Amino acid sequence: MNYTEKVYNRFIGLMTKEEMWIALGLGTLKIIGILLVSHLIIRYGRTAIHKFFFARAHGPLRISERREATLLKLLDNVIRYIVFFVAVMAILQVFSIDVKALLAGAGIVGLAVGFGAQSLVKDIITGFFIILEDQFSVGDYIRIGQFEGTVEEIGLRTTKIKNFTGELLIVPNGNITEVTNFSIHNSVAVVDIGISYDEDIEKAETYIQELLVTMKDRYEDLVDEPKLLGIQNVKQNEIVLRVVAETTPMNHFYIARAIRKEIKVLLDEQGIKIPYPRMVMYNQAEEKVSKNRSH
Known part of the structure; x- marks a missing residue:
């Protein structure tokens, strides 16, 4: 066999x-x-x-x-x-x-x-303290380095952040040294409005102030009534008025857009002009002829 x-x-x-x-x-x-x-x-x-x-x-x-x-x-x-x-x-x-x-x-x-594997141990220890100290949580809008986005997931080793355009950043917790958390405290919307030199500034301020008083009841994300601070800057072709508004966390972008729109509509209704670039064209030949005739 x-x-x-x-x-x-x-x-x-x-x-x-x-x-x-x-x-x-x-x-x-x-x-x-x-x-x-x-x-x-x-x-x-x-x-x-x-x-x-x-x-x-x-x-x-x-x-x-x-x-x-x-x-x-x-x-x-x-x-x-x-x-x-x-x-x-x-x-x-x-x-x-x-x-x-x-x-x-x-x-x-x-x-x-x-x-x-010291880096792995460092990631886990850092992740533990991030969660323990509540430095940021799922759903918070944060900035790590140059990357900003919403926290999708927090683990003991890595943190996942998704930005506005859809990119997902997966960063080891040990590499997180500085974090800016935008979701803990209220935000502030800052709006600059340009008014032409030809317009009555005090009249424009009165109209804007009357509008701002009514916005608190119409926008639930406003914490307080928007405030008109006054003239922020005097530029070559415009006078800049500044409006600030305290909002709930991360809603200042939306409120700022709403304030700009309502102020623009108001100024148009009141006939107050907002400065815009103007172009003046002249003909050198015609200018020389007119000068010769004047002589």
């Missing part, structure tokens, strides 16, 4: 053993059970977390919506990672793999890798 026949006979003998098929069937059922239980734990765990935050939102010790969204997303990720890790360990035990020895070896390897 040659080697090939021996291998074939062993394979046939193994495949016909009843004990092997029973063990394989039990192992498959155990793995399916582990995956099913893991799915249920993640599902009901996330439901419990969301219900807890919902109860906190309607209780006396509520937290801000922006911080709630950040913690919800973080806790969802944490519970998923923990359950996946435990499930993998349980599946390895089904295959009779010594998990304790594996974890001990992983600990030694992890210690060795840790010296070469």
Whole structure:
């Protein structure tokens, strides 16, 4: 009997053993059970977390919506990672793999890798303090370096920011050294209006002031009535009036556009002109002829 026949006979003998098929069937059922239980734990765990935050939102010790969204997303990720890790360990035990020895070896390897993964440790520590200190949250509009956008997700290692045109910046938390958060305090809309020198400035200021008083009731994003500060600048062909308005966070762009539109419509209705570039053309030949005739 040659080697090939021996291998074939062993394979046939193994495949016909009843004990092997029973063990394989039990192992498959155990793995399916582990995956099913893991799915249920993640599902009901996330439901419990969301219900807890919902109860906190309607209780006396509520937290801000922006911080709630950040913690919800973080806790969802944490519970998923923990359950996946435990499930993998349980599946390895089904295959009779010594998990304790594996974890001990992983600990030694992890210690060795840790010296070469200092940036990863730095990212995780920085991410922890970003969340703990509530430096910014999901939904906040922030600036990191030259990039501005809305925070889409905060993890322990990276932060995802989406800007106005749709680009997504994924930055390691360890690289975040300075952050400008535009969503914590109220914003201020600044509007400069140019008035022609030929117009009555006091009359224009009176009309604008009467308009600004009515805007608080029509725009809910205005925190207070817009204020006319007066003449901001005197330029070559215009006098610039400045209007400021305190708005809810990140709504100053919208309010500034609304103020410009309403003031422009008002000045047009009152016949007050806004300066615009003018071009004067003359003919040198005709000018010389007129000078000769005058002499």
